[in-house]
Amino acid sequence: GQVIRLGDYRPSDYLIDKTDLVFRLDPTRTRVTAKLQMRRRAGVAPGTPLTLDGDGLTFVGARIDGADAGDNAVSATADALVVNAPPASETFTLEIETVVDPTANTQLMGLYRTGGNYCTQCEAEGFRRITYFLDRPDVLSVYAVRIEADRKDVPLLLSNGNPVENGDLGDGRHYAVWHDPHPKPSYLFALFAGNLGVVEDEFTTASGRLVTLKIYVEHGKEPRAAYAMDALKRSMRWDEERFGLEYDLDIFQIVAVSDFNMGAMENKGLNIFNDKYVLADPRTATDQDYASIEAIIAHEYFHNWTGNRITCRDWFQLCLKEGLTVYRDQEFSADMRSRPVKRIGDVRLLRAHQFPEDSGPLAHPVRPRTYREINNFYTATVYEKGAEIVRMLRTLLGAKGFAAGMDLYFQRHDGEAATIEQFLACFAEAAQTDLTQFALWYDQPGTPNLAITTRYDRTARTFAVTVNQSLKPPVAGTPNAPMVIPIAFALAGKNGSTLDHDAVSGARTMQHEGEDGVLVITEPKHEIVFTGIAEEPVLSVLRGFSAPVTRVPQAPTRDRFFLARHDSDPFSRWEALNSLAMEDLIKATRAVSAGDPAAASDALVDIFSAVAGDGTFDNAYRALCLTLPAETDIAREIGRDIDPDAINKARRGVTEHLAKACERVFARIYHELQPRNAYDPGAEGAGRRALRNVALTMLCHAARSTDLAEQALAEADNMTDRAHALMVLTHLAPESEAAAQALEAFRTAFRAEPIVLDKWFTIQATVPRAETVETVQALTKAPGFSWDNPNRLRSLIGAFATGNPVAFNRADGKGYELLCAAIRRIDAKNPQVAARLMTAMRAWRNLEPGRRQRAKTAIESLRRGDRVSRDLADIIDRTLA
Ligand code: B3K
Ligand code: ZN
Numbered sequence: 083g084q085v086i087r088l089g090d091y092r093p094s095d096y097l098i099d100k101t102d103l104v105f106r107l108d109p110t111r112t113r114v115t116a117k118l119q120m121r122r123r124a125g126v127a128p129g130t131p132l133t134l135d136g137d138g139l140t141f142v143g144a145r146i147d148g149a150d151a152g153d154n155a156v157s158a159t160a161d162a163l164v165v166n167a168p169p170a171s172e173t174f175t176l177e178i179e180t181v182v183d184p185t186a187n188t189q190l191m192g193l194y195r196t197g198g199n200y201c202t203q204c205e206a207e208g209f210r211r212i213t214y215f216l217d218r219p220d221v222l223s224v225y226a227v228r229i230e231a232d233r234k235d236v237p238l239l240l241s242n243g244n245p246v247e248n249g250d251l252g253d254g255r256h257y258a259v260w261h262d263p264h265p266k267p268s269y270l271f272a273l274f275a276g277n278l279g280v281v282e283d284e285f286t287t288a289s290g291r292l293v294t295l296k297i298y299v300e301h302g303k304e305p306r307a308a309y310a311m312d313a314l315k316r317s318m319r320w321d322e323e324r325f326g327l328e329y330d331l332d333i334f335q336i337v338a339v340s341d342f343n344m345g346a347m348e349n350k351g352l353n354i355f356n357d358k359y360v361l362a363d364p365r366t367a368t369d370q371d372y373a374s375i376e377a378i379i380a381h382e383y384f385h386n387w388t389g390n391r392i393t394c395r396d397w398f399q400l401c402l403k404e405g406l407t408v409y410r411d412q413e414f415s416a417d418m419r420s421r422p423v424k425r426i427g428d429v430r431l432l433r434a435h436q437f438p439e440d441s442g443p444l445a446h447p448v449r450p451r452t453y454r455e456i457n458n459f460y461t462a463t464v465y466e467k468g469a470e471i472v473r474m475l476r477t478l479l480g481a482k483g484f485a486a487g488m489d490l491y492f493q494r495h496d497g498e499a500a501t502i503e504q505f506l507a508c509f510a511e512a513a514q515t516d517l518t519q520f521a522l523w524y525d526q527p528g529t530p531n532l533a534i535t536t537r538y539d540r541t542a543r544t545f546a547v548t549v550n551q552s553l554k555p556p557v558a559g560t561p562n563a564p565m566v567i568p569i570a571f572a573l574a575g576k577n578g579s580t581l582d583h584d585a586v587s588g589a590r591t592m593q594h595e596g597e598d599g600v601l602v603i604t605e606p607k608h609e610i611v612f613t614g615i616a617e618e619p620v621l622s623v624l625r626g627f628s629a630p631v632t633r634v635p636q637a638p639t640r641d642r643f644f645l646a647r648h649d650s651d652p653f654s655r656w657e658a659l660n661s662l663a664m665e666d667l668i669k670a671t672r673a674v675s676a677g678d679p680a681a682a683s684d685a686l687v688d689i690f691s692a693v694a695g696d697g698t699f700d701n702a703y704r705a706l707c708l709t710l711p712a713e714t715d716i717a718r719e720i721g722r723d724i725d726p727d728a729i730n731k732a733r734r735g736v737t738e739h740l741a742k743a744c745e746r747v748f749a750r751i752y753h754e755l756q757p758r759n760a761y762d763p764g765a766e767g768a769g770r771r772a773l774r775n776v777a778l779t780m781l782c783h784a785a786r787s788t789d790l791a792e793q794a795l796a797e798a799d800n801m802t803d804r805a806h807a808l809m810v811l812t813h814l815a816p817e818s819e820a821a822a823q824a825l826e827a828f829r830t831a832f833r834a835e836p837i838v839l840d841k842w843f844t845i846q847a848t849v850p851r852a853e854t855v856e857t858v859q860a861l862t863k864a865p866g867f868s869w870d871n872p873n874r875l876r877s878l879i880g881a882f883a884t885g886n887p888v889a890f891n892r893a894d895g896k897g898y899e900l901l902c903a904a905i906r907r908i909d910a911k912n913p914q915v916a917a918r919l920m921t922a923m924r925a926w927r928n929l930e931p932g933r934r935q936r937a938k939t940a941i942e943s944l945r946r947g948d949r950v951s952r953d954l955a956d957i958i959d960r961t962l963a
Contacts (some may be wrong), residue, residue: 088398088451094216095126098223099173101268103213105193107200107231107275110183112193113142116213118176118223120168128170134163134178134214137192137207141214142179163214180213187211188870188911196341197300199276200236201354203347206397206456209268219394220499222265230257231275238298240274242266242350244332262350264330265497267393272349274298274337281307285315287329288322294333299360306361309372309763310336310379317380320414325488327387336360336379340836343872343914344460345378348385355382358837358873364761364800366838369768371801376418381411387492395499397456401448401524402502404460405468409476412469419765422652423702429627429653430715432470436462436630438718440529442924443961445556449502449524454956457914463527470630471523475509477568477628478520478602480594483513519604520566528556530565530631532603538618545573545583545612545619549603551631567603568592570628570651573612573619578648584614598625598651620644625651636661646689652703659693659707662686663736667716670732675725680735687743694747701755702769705776710737713850713887723930726887730850734783741784748784752777761800768802775806788815795824801838804828809845816849829866839866840877847882854889855896858882862904869907872915879904883922890922891929895936898923902944905954913951920957938962 100119105112122128141158144151147169157164168174187194192211193202202212210217227241233256239248243262250256278298285293295314297307314336321327331351338357346355359378362371388410389403416424439445439462446459448468453459476484487509495504502524510517533550549569553562573581588610590602601610601623620641624633636642637658645658663686670680682690693699693707713733717724741748755774761767781790791810798804808828812821825842832838843866847858861867861878868874883890883901890897901922909916926937944950945958 085452085454086397086456088396088449091396091398093123094218094221095123095130096132096168096216097121097123098216098221101215101223101225102228103225104228105230105273105275107184107229107236109185109195112182112184112200114180114182114193114213116178116180116215118178118215119173120176121173122168129167132165132168132176134165135207135210135217136161136163136180136214137210139211139214140181142181144179145175145177147174148177158214178214182212189914190341190343190872190912191914193273194341196339197276198235199278199339200231200273201276201337201339201341202271202273202349203343203354204271204349205269205347207269209271212271215268217268219267219269219396222267222393222497222499224265225260225262225271227260227262227271227273228257229260229273229275230255235277236275237277238275240272240298240335240337240352242270242272242352244351262331264350264391266350266390267499270348270350270390270393272347272352272354274339274352274354277301278337279304281311283311283315285318285329285334287318289328291328291332293318293329293331296333296335297360298335298337299357300338303361306363306366307338309362310360310375313376313379314383316376316418317383317414320380320417321384321387321410324413324417325387325410327492329386330391334383336382340873341871343912345374346382348382348389350386350390353382356873358840361837362763364763366801366832366835367763368802368805368841369763369771372763373415373419373768377411377415380414381407384410384414391497392492392495393499395501397453397459398449398451399501400456400459401464401468401471402500402505404465405448405470406472406505408465408469409472412473420700420702420769422656423700423706423765423769425626425653426656426703426706428466432462432466432630433718434712434714436466437529437632438925439463439921440467440527441554441556443557443927443963444921444924444957445527445560447525447527447560451525455917455953457953458917458956467630474523474566474568474629475520477570477597477600478566478592479509479513479515480592480597482594483515484509486512519564522561522563522565526553526561526563526565528553528560528562530567530629532567532569532624532631532633533635534621534623534633534637536621538615540618543613543615545615545621547588547601547608547610547612547621549589549601549608549610551603551606564604564606567629567631569601569603569623570598570625571601572598572622572625572650573615574622574645574648574650575617575619578650580650581615581617581619583612585612587611587613598628600628620648622649622651622654624654624657625649626653627657636665639665643685643689647692656703656707659689660711662689664711664716664719667711667729667733667736668719670736671716671720671725671728674728674732674735680732680739682736682739682743687740690740691744691747694744694751700769701773702765705769705772708773708776708780710740714884717887717925717928722928724928724933725930726891726933727893730888737780738783738786741780745781745784748777748780752781752790757799757803771800771802775803778807779810782810782814788818788820792820792824801841805841805845809848812845813849816851816853833866836866836871837873840873843867843874843878844881844885847878848885850886850888852889852892854882854886855892855900858889859900870911872912875904875908875915875919879908880919880922883919891933891937893932895933895940898937898940902940906944906947909951909954910949913953916951917953917957920954920961924961926961 102117104115184193191208229239239258241260246259248258279301281297283295336353338360342356388406490512491508530553537546575581589608592600642658649655795807
């Protein structure tokens with residue numbers, strides 16, 4: 083495959099001012115006419131040849147300024163259309179006719195069929211699978227779209243923007259015309275046509291405009307769209323209140339489909355969603371599902387400004403819209419629910435997905451410099467680390483400076499395709515600050531590490547803090563200049579309250595109103611001295627996780643025990659506790675490897691039971707504190723020569739030890755938190771269920787019995803409790819008759835509900851024992867599984883590869899073979915999903931030698947297969963490099 087480089091960026095010679103599309107929908111032969119109003123860019127020589135992108139297209143014909151273009155004027159292949167000698171006039175029209183086969187489109191990019199309907203997905207480069215085009219984000223065009231189809235089978239004809247007209251064509255066919263007044267790049271184009279039910283509502287914007295809201299779902303599922311609708315209205319209000327951003331069309335539509343490569347897509351005025359991120363009711367969705375729906379509805383809606391009104395100049399700038407929009411949706415969820423709980427969840431995710439990406443073979447800068455396949459760069463680094471960078475800007479500039487920068491950005495770049503430089507320039511200007519060094523966050527891959535030590539001088543009443551930053555280049559030769567690292571901090575006194583100080587030297591500090599003080603680290607080493615410190619403090623740093631860095635070594639154990647009880651920042655308190663648990667888990671893993679039993683330290687037991695019994699913390703927060711780091715977290719912390727079996731045994735041993743030691747507290751929690759009222763998906767109810775379910779897990783471990791899980795399963799009146807109890811039962815007693823019966827009952831109850839049955843697949847795919855390899859193999863033949871549906875693949879194959887370290891890494895290599903065989907099969911139809919599943923093998927080098935060799939062999943033999951897609955080849959080649 084060809085390598086695309088940021089440095090090669092050059093504007094296109096031609097622009098497309100207006101795009102008129104006509105779709106004559108047919109399951110296998112859809113005719114697409116595109117009438118493009120072309121304009122030669124100033125300074126480009128008249129007659130310069132024009133090359134349009136295509137991908138697998140069947141060319142029918144072209145007309146230039148209304149006249150048939152002969153073979154000399156135009157040459158077309160499946161992948162490009164070249165106008166050899168365009169008219170010398172500054173503007174001209176180019177009409178192109180193509181034929182596409184939506185039924186044969188198994189990649190789910192371009193125009194495809196799902197559930198008997200027609201649907202499109204164009205980001206990143208799917209539009210070129212519909213018609214020839216300048217398919218790049220910096221070519222903005224005003225679209226008018228006419229759709230024709232059979233009225234009976236395809237009553238619903240949707241595209242971007244506002245509806246203009248519709249009518250009958252005779253012959254049982256009808257048509258609709260849509261017009262989107264906002265110029266947009268082709269990746270934001272969408273069409274949906276088919277037969278769905280609808281939920282309708284409305285929203286009045288801050289300036290008093292009435293907006294129609296519609297969510298389309300399968301007939302009969304309308305009640306399950308209520309929560310998504312509610313989340314949409316809350317998102318619209320929030321964006322007005324928090325960012326001053328109003329919606330800008332008369333109608334906003336969301337369509338839920340069952341076959342979708344990712345979560346959702348922000349097409350202008352017509353978002354298309356994976357139905358699992360729309361549909362919810364207490365019987366079928368868990369609290370986690372509700373939270374995801376809320377976040378993703380918000381995310382796609384927020385793209386209307388960050389992504390659509392201001393889009394990206396090129397795909398290297400992807401984080402311009404994604405990092406910023408993730409930051410915005412995280413803030414939204416924080417405001418809707420508990421801010422600390424949201425932050426802890428986001429940091430756990432960052433560490434679980436982005437940190438390993440950033441330290442392994444697939445590491446790349448938040449703004450990559452090269453790519454072979456852009457779809458492989460919709461990564462945790464671009465999204466989640468991208469959001470962390472925006473958050474650091476907010477921390478450095480304070481609420482006011484940040485808001486001023488955002489306002490300037492919208493003012494200056496509305497309607498444009500922008501770059502990271504332009505984005506940063508708005509903040510530098512609005513807040514009158516230099517962001518040159520800060521910009522390194524976009525360009526340097528890898529996770530910086532901080533080494534921090536402290537010394538208190540009682541006589542001088544000074545507190546000295548030494549901070550060393552370092553960045554190990556994840557890929558040989560990548561840059562590692564010192565970065566700007568904002569360390570939110572507090573000096574904690576005896577009871578945790580923040581101590582005052584007179585002066586600070588050795589680093590710039592900031593204190594924005596109502597926020598923590600911030601040490602601004604810019605050099606490899608800072609010797610910071612606080613004066614006027616009355617008593618020996620404990621240093622609390624990286625409060626709220628103020629920068630996406632690691633801290634090795636950790637703070638002294640004694641300090642962390644103090645912070646775990648007293649830190650006034652809830653994130654840092656959790657962080658301290660979590661790191662103490664991690665320390666014990668790593669010790670336990672070493673013990674297991676040496677043939678000794680796994681145990682928790684007395685100190686951990688003490689603090690664990692103190693937190694468990696502390697009713698002053700809210701339930702959701704307590705649930706997080708009482709959840710031990712996952713096996714994959716422990717593996718990442720150990721870093722090399724990983725033995726997943728030892729980690730599994732160790733974690734189980736520590737869990738049992740803590741569970742037994744705190745059994746009475748957990749029993750009390752479990753009984754006190756019995757559901758009292760009807761199910762409510764809000765944060766408060768979700769928190770009660772989360773904590774109660776942690777208690778349930780611990781009680782089953784303590785008793786080494788699944789009786790309580792069985793009882794909970796029988797009593798469960800909602801999917802959160804039901805799925806949790808089924809998981810505990812199945813994971814702790816996979817061989818039991820009770821588990822078999824419960825699984826069968828679940829399957830029977832939800833056999834007609836694919837996205838619910840996905841939970842059934844995942845629970846079985848993640849049973850932590852060697853035999854699960856065979857279970858997963860068998861489940862690929864189970865009724866309800868399909869090799870064609872991305873959700874099924876993720877819930878069975880994906881869950882197995884990323885959520886079951888023991889079985890996936892089975893010592894005989896059969897787990898790797900299963901994954902690679904599945905990927906080979908998937909790649910033939912859907913390269914994007916295949917490539918994504920392949921990333922599960924990126925950490926192969928960190929395994930102990932036997933597994934490492936088996937993993938490598940499996941990857942290499944997959945690569946040797948014929949017809950490996952460019953998407954998959956790209957991931958494999960970087961994984962092995
Ligand atoms: N922008 C889309 C992702 C498109 C992925 C293309 N492979 C969803 C989102 O981030 O909102
Ligand atoms: Zn996005």
